[in-house]
Amino acid sequence: MNPGFLGAVRGPVMLITLGVLLSIDHFGPVSFGRTWPVLLIVFGIFKLMERSSARTS
C-alpha cells in the first residue's frame, strides 16, 4: 500500500473509530472513559503501517 493512500485514509478511519466508541458509550455498556485507548491503538497501527510501507518503497 502506498504511503499517500494510508495518510489519506487515516483521518476518516480515526473519525469512524471515534464515532463508534461514542456510540458504544451512549447505547452500549462500556463508557468512553474506558474505550478511549482504542484511538491510540488505531493511530499506532497506522503509524506502523506507514513506516513499513515507506521502508519497502
Place this chain on the structure above:
Amino acid sequence: MKRTSIVAPLLLIGVGVLFLARNLYPDLALVDYFARYWPVLLILWGALRLAEIMFWSATDKELPARGMSGGEWILVVFLCMVGLSVHTVRGFESWWPKSGITMGGIDLLGESFDYPIAAEKPCAKAPRVIIESFRGNARITGAEVATVKVSGHKTIRSMEQSGADQANQSSPFEISGDGNSLTIRTNQDHVSGSMRISSEMEITVPKGATIEAHGRTGDFDITDVSGNVEIVSDNAGVRLQNIGGEVKIDLRRSDIVRAINVKGPFDLKGHGDDVELQDMEGQVTINGAYSGVIQLRNLAKPLRFNGQQTDLNIEKLPGQVRMALGDFTADNLVGPVRLNTKSRDVRISNFTNSLDLTVERGDIELRPGKLPVGKIDVHSRFGDVEVALPAAARFDLNATTARGDTYSDFGAPVHTERNGNGGSVRGSNGGPSITLATERGKMTVRKASPDEKGFEPAVEAPEKPERPEAPERPEAPKAPKPLQKVEQ
C-alpha cells in the same frame, strides 16, 4: 483544479433538511434525537470521507496528503463538545465520568453479580417514606400493613466476584428513621470506581404512606397509596395508580409518565416522551417538553398544559384529548377551552362554553355538537377551517379567509361573499359570536347532520397496568430467582 470533498455540500443539505423539518413540525424533538444519535454523525462523516478516498484511489486520482483537514478536525471537536453537553443536559446517562477512567482499557465489560436486598421496619399508619437517590427500578405498593418492607436485588457489574462482594459490603442496604419518617437508602454512592450498581426494589408500605422518591435512572411504579407522592429523577418512567394525595413529578427525562385515578392535584414538569393521564380528580398541571403522544381522559378539574409549542387550558374534560406529532384531537370538553399551538391539525368535537383557538399552521375542524353553541374564536395563519353547526344553533357568525375558497351549505341566514382572493361566510340569528379567520385556506361552514358523531381520538385505553403479575421488568439483569422468593 483542486478537488473538494463532497462532505461539505452534503453537510449543507443535511442542515437544510433539519431546519426545514423543524419549521414544518416544531414539535419534532430534534434536540433529543441529536442528543441520542449524534455519534452516528461522526461515523457517517468518516465513512463518506473514506468512501471518497477509496474511490479516488481506485480511479488513480491524486490523493490529498491528509484525509481530514485541520478545519474538519476542529469541526469534529466542536461537534463532540456540543453533542456531549446536550447528551448530558438532556438527562441521558450522565456521561463523564460514568465509571472512572480505566487506563489500559482492560476492565472492559465485566460481569453482573446479583445480591438479594431485604429489610423491614415497623412504622406508623401514615409514615413518610423517603427513598434516597439510586439507580434502578422501584415498585411501591400500598397495603394494609404496619411495616415498610423492601425486597429485591442489587446488581453489581464487576470483573470478578471478589470485587463485587466487596462493593456489596460497602453499599449496605438500610431503612433508617423512626416510625413516622423512614428513609430507604441503597448507599450505591459508597462504591466508586468502575463498578456500577443498580437496585431492583419491591417496596410495600402502609396504605396511608406519603412517598418522596429520588432516582437517577430507573422506573417508578406506585400503586394504592393514599398519601402524597413526589418523584424527582434524572431519567425515569413513572407509572402511578390509585393515589390518594397530591402528586408532584419532576423529571429531566422520561419515556413515559402514566397516572390512573389520582385524587389530589397532579403536577408534572420536565422533559419526556409520552404522557397518559386518566381519571384524575384534582387539577392537572403539566409544564415542559413532551415529544411523544399525550393522552388525557376524564379529568374532573381544570387542566393547564404548558408545552414548548402548545398551550392548552380546559375547565373539565369528561371526554378525551390526544396530542401526537402534528395532531390534536379532542372530544367532549367543558370550556372555556383555550388552545394555542404552532403546527397541528386540530379537531375538536362536543365542547361547551367558549373556545379560543390559535393555530399557526394546520387544518381546523370543529363540531360543537352540543347546544347552545358557545362563543368561538378561531385564528389560523395557514390551513383550512371547517365548522359544523347544528341546525338549531343560534350564533352570530363571521368567518373570513384572506386567501382561499369559501363554502357553506347551512342555508339562511348564512351566506358567502367573495372578496378578492378570499371571502367570507357571515350570518346571524342572534346568538353568541363565532369568529373564524384564516390567512390562507378554505373556509367551510356546514350544517351538522343530526346523527353526526364526535371525533374519537384514538386513545388506546392504557393497557392494563402491568401488575400484579408482570415479571418483565425492563432490563432486569438476569435475576437469579423470582423476586418473591427473596424473603428477608
